[in-house]
Amino acid sequence: MVEPILEEWKPVVFASFFFSIFSASFRIMNKRLLYVCCMLVTAVAVFSRCFHGEAKETPDLRGEQFAGAETCISCHKDIYKTFITTGHYATSRPATDSTVQGSFAAPGNVFYYNDSVKVVMEKRDSGLFQVAYHKDRQQQIHRFDIAFGSGRKAQTYLYWQDNKYFQLPVSYLVPAHSWANSPGFPATQVRFDRPIPSTCFGCHSSMVGISDTKMVGLSISEEFEKNKVVYGIDCERCHGPAAKHVDFHVEHPLEKKAMFITTISSLNNQQKLDMCALCHSGIRPAQKSPFTFKPGNRLSDYIFMDIGPAPKATTLDVHGTQYQLFTSSKCFLKSNGTMNCSTCHNPHVNERNDMQAFSQKCMSCHNTDNHTFCTMKALAPALLKKNCIDCHMPALPSGNITLLVNGHDSPVPDYIRTHLITTYQEETQKVVEMLKQQQKHL
Ligand code: HEC
Ligand code: HEC
Ligand code: HEC
Ligand code: HEC
Ligand code: HEC
Ligand code: HEC
Ligand code: HEC
Incomplete structure (x- = not known):
């Protein structure tokens, strides 16, 4: 069966190349921090309902093949x-009191552009809003509709208007516990038009759900179907x-072998x-709708790995x-x-931040x-074993992403955990120094 929505993706493939160029200035923040407890609330909400594995009342937006x-x-x-x-589960959600991380209470709910221009995050009876003021006169107001980013490092927000999604000018930066200028947005002017x-x-x-895609000059203009998102x-x-898998196992509860689903170990x-x-693998131009990718498919059939600036091993x-x-x-x-x-x-x-557990994986080899x-001989093996990661996979500033945060004169750098596993002398020095300090305080 053909999913109508999947079919509609096709023109978007071309859009993605333009997007990949425009996205160079369009980067988000980094650094990890603790997780959102509101997800526990979600968990309770979800588990308080009763599930029998039967066909659902509302069909899945993706079509009958999906359960x-x-x-x-x-x-x-x-x-x-x-x-x-996990971050995957919560990486996009409807924007609500519990999913939006930043503060809506004064004075922590303001992002200043200059002495006379500011955006205030306001909770009103009809929802959450970003309101732009010039000298305390309201200029523009838009609703928080969708939150992007689970809140590990940063969140950015979308509002819905004229069948399109637009990015709100102010994002939230978790490590700084602060609202910040959305990446790539001008620092002197409030814009609601991206x-x-x-x-x-x-x-x-x-x-x-995409309802229309057309070329406007050199860029692509997309229209979306309202509220047609499978979040996360x-x-x-x-x-x-997996609908067939579900149907089969509901009917054959004694069958212990997975049917109608790709066995990952067979790949x-x-x-x-x-x-x-x-x-x-970074933002690359797409060849096919990424939503149609299934385990066993080839990446090179979905993404043009060779077009556009190649992400280098040293580029974070x-x-x-x-x-x-x-x-x-x-x-590897x-x-x-x-x-x-x-x-x-x-x-x-x-498994975030559990360095000892990750180090165990290293020590399996x-x-x-x-x-x-x-x-490395400078430290005893017992010490090394606690954390291989900060020396061999350090969190490094990505260099190309910075956000302007209230109260900071210069942009705050973005940190990301490198996956190039090798020796980092400078980071090693820092870790050794830190361990020495800790020993002193014992
Ligand atoms: C459909 C896109 C997609 C696929 C497929 C995907 N990821 Fe992710 N992954 C993301 C996004 C987006 C985030 C950021 C989540 C957030 O908002 O915190 C992420 C975050 C992560 C994180 C950090 C989040 C955390 O909870 O600590 C890990 C680790 C990760 N992915 C591993 C994997 C692995 C391993 C696979 C393959 C089995 C995979 N991902 C497949 C999109 C994807
Ligand atoms: C090719 C896949 C891909 C595309 C396209 C993409 N992202 Fe991401 N995004 C990710 C992954 C993966 C992460 C997590 C990176 C990490 O932590 O290493 C992430 C992280 C983020 C975060 C921070 C989440 C957190 O707390 O770590 C935000 C916010 C975000 N993306 C927004 C966007 C927006 C807005 C767009 C469109 C302009 C976009 N992303 C396009 C894959 C993608
Ligand atoms: C009525 C019971 C039932 C339901 C509902 C069900 N599964 Fe399964 N599933 C099984 C059984 C039985 C197995 C085989 C034993 C195992 O691996 O747990 C299995 C195995 C799997 C596997 C393992 C494949 C591998 O690599 O070995 C995946 C993946 C999977 N299911 C995904 C899903 C997804 C996704 C859903 C929901 C959309 C789902 N299942 C719903 C019964 C079910
Ligand atoms: C980010 C991608 C990703 C998501 C999301 C994901 N899985 Fe998996 N799943 C995997 C991978 C990769 C494996 C194989 C793991 C391995 O080889 O150790 C796996 C293995 C499994 C297995 C068989 C092995 C096992 O651990 O029992 C089942 C069953 C399964 N997944 C069910 C689910 C269900 C149900 C969900 C949603 C609640 C889900 N998965 C979400 C990537 C994912
Ligand atoms: C040798 C072990 C190892 C392998 C293999 C590995 N990772 Fe990681 N990964 C880590 C460690 C350690 C962290 C840091 C976890 C933390 O800070 O909590 C991490 C963090 C991440 C993050 C979060 C990045 C950030 O800056 O917060 C993502 C996303 C991720 N891994 C994806 C992947 C993907 C995708 C693959 C396969 C291409 C992969 N990892 C392979 C060890 C590994
Ligand atoms: C599946 C086995 C395996 C795992 C797991 C593994 N490695 Fe390795 N690693 C290797 C092999 C094999 C080499 C190459 C050894 C050689 O021939 O020099 C290597 C090389 C290295 C090197 C030398 C790199 C260089 O550029 O010279 C470092 C450092 C290292 N590993 C650290 C780690 C850390 C830290 C982890 C966990 C995050 C890890 N490894 C996990 C197999 C593994
Ligand atoms: C304090 C920082 C630090 C910690 C912690 C650390 N290493 Fe290292 N490691 C180094 C440095 C630096 C080297 C290069 C040798 C030297 O300069 O003495 C090295 C060398 C290595 C090598 C050999 C690389 C080569 O050139 O062949 C491997 C493998 C390795 N480390 C794995 C690990 C594993 C696994 C852990 C955790 C059990 C770990 N390291 C913990 C700093 C560290």
């Missing part, structure tokens, strides 16, 4: 329970359509990498060039095609017994 993540709960409860704490292309939804949602990156975004290593690289990109960085690392190159993202990441679990352990 929707909530259908999976009845048989994959443990996975679902931890999955809703349309958000479907490309953003391609990596940050599981489906968006859900189970079927990674595993492919080769490149196919496993491609599942993640679809969204983790907020939109994640983890694929290029990791596959340039010696660990010298382990005979056995390593992929799942060597270190469980995509169903939020690099251990003291087989003499492949760290050759």
Whole structure:
């Protein structure tokens, strides 16, 4: 069966190339911090409902082949329970009190452009708004409709008007606990006129309904169907359509072998990498709708890997060039095609900031017994074992993304965890210094 919405994507493929150029100035913030507890609330809300794995009343926006993540709960409860704490699950959501991270209370709800121009984040009876003022006279007002970014590092917001999505001028920067000028927006002038292309939804949602696409001069103008978004990156975004799988297992509850779903262990290593690289190889021009990608498909059939500026191994990109960085690392190159993202990441679990757990993964290959352990002699092995990551995969400023934050004279740099696993002398010095300080205080 053909999904009407998937079909409508086609013209967008061309749009994405233009977008990739325009997006160079369009980057978001970084650095990790603790997670949003509101997701627990969501979890409770979701679990308080009853699920039987039966056909849902409202069909999935993506078509009959899709069952929707909530259908999976009845048989994959443990996975679902931890999955809703991940960045993937929450990377796009309707903007509400609980999903928008920043403050709506004075004085923390203002972003100043200069002495007379400001944007105030206001909670009114009809919702959440960004309101632009000139000398305290209201100039423009737009609603927070969608929040992009789970809130690990940054959130940016979309409003809906004339069948389009536009980005709001003020974003939220988690590490600074502050509202900030949206990336690529002018610092002196309030703008509400930047349309958000479907490309953003391609990596940050599981489906968006597009109603029209046309060329306006050299750029693409897209129109969307209102409220037609499958938020977050859900189970079927990674595993492919699963309605048949659900129907079969509902009818055959004793069957223990997975039917009508791609078994990940049957894929080769490149196919496993491609599942993640679809969204983790930076913003590249697309050949096909990313929403149609299924496990086993080839990345090179979906993305033009050679057109436009190539993300280099040394370039850090907020939109994640983890694929290029990791596959340039010696660990990957010298382990005979056995390593992929799942060597270190469980995509169903939020393992953020657990450096010891990640270090255990390193030591599954690099251990003291087989003499492949760290050759650094300045610290005792017991100390090294606590955190391989900050020395060999340091969080580095990406260089090309900065945001202007209230109270900071210069832009705040964007930090990202490099996936080029190698030796970083400067970062090592910092870690050694930090450990020495800690020892002093013991
Ligand atoms: C009625 C029960 C049932 C429902 C509902 C169900 N599954 Fe499954 N699923 C199974 C069984 C049984 C297996 C095989 C045992 C296992 O791996 O847990 C399985 C296995 C899987 C696998 C493993 C494939 C592999 O790599 O081995 C995936 C992926 C999967 N299901 C996805 C989903 C998704 C996505 C949904 C919701 C859209 C879903 N399932 C809903 C019963 C179900
Ligand atoms: C090719 C896929 C891709 C596209 C296209 C894309 N993003 Fe992202 N985006 C990502 C990935 C991956 C991350 C997480 C990067 C990381 O932490 O390493 C991210 C991070 C973000 C974040 C920060 C979330 C957080 O807390 O870490 C925001 C906000 C964001 N993107 C907004 C956008 C907007 C707006 C667009 C469209 C202009 C867009 N993205 C287009 C893949 C994409
Ligand atoms: C970001 C992509 C991604 C998302 C989202 C995702 N999975 Fe998976 N899933 C994977 C990968 C990759 C594997 C294989 C893991 C491995 O090889 O260790 C996997 C394995 C599985 C398996 C079989 C192995 C196991 O852990 O039992 C099941 C069942 C499964 N997923 C169900 C789900 C369900 C249900 C959801 C949604 C609640 C979901 N997945 C969401 C990527 C994803
Ligand atoms: C459909 C696009 C897409 C796919 C496919 C995808 N990711 Fe992501 N991933 C994202 C986006 C967007 C973010 C940023 C989430 C946020 O807002 O915090 C992200 C964030 C992450 C993070 C950090 C988030 C956290 O919770 O700490 C990890 C780790 C990650 N992805 C690993 C993977 C792996 C491994 C795979 C393949 C199994 C994969 N991703 C597949 C889009 C994707
Ligand atoms: C699947 C096994 C495996 C895992 C897991 C693994 N590595 Fe490696 N790593 C290797 C191999 C093989 C080499 C190449 C050794 C050689 O021949 O020099 C290597 C090389 C390295 C090097 C030398 C790189 C260079 O540029 O000289 C460092 C540093 C390193 N690994 C650190 C790590 C860290 C830190 C982790 C965890 C985040 C990790 N490795 C996880 C297999 C692995
Ligand atoms: C050798 C282990 C290892 C492998 C393999 C690996 N990662 Fe990571 N990844 C890490 C560690 C460690 C972190 C840092 C986690 C943290 O800070 O909480 C991380 C963080 C991330 C983040 C968050 C980035 C940020 O700056 O917050 C994303 C996204 C991600 N990985 C995606 C991927 C993808 C996609 C792949 C496969 C192409 C991959 N990783 C392969 C170890 C690995
Ligand atoms: C304090 C920083 C630091 C920590 C922590 C650390 N390393 Fe290292 N590692 C280094 C440096 C620096 C080198 C290069 C050798 C030197 O300068 O002494 C190195 C060398 C290595 C090498 C050999 C690289 C080569 O050239 O062949 C491997 C493998 C490695 N480390 C793995 C690990 C693993 C695994 C862990 C965690 C158990 C770890 N390292 C913890 C700083 C660190």
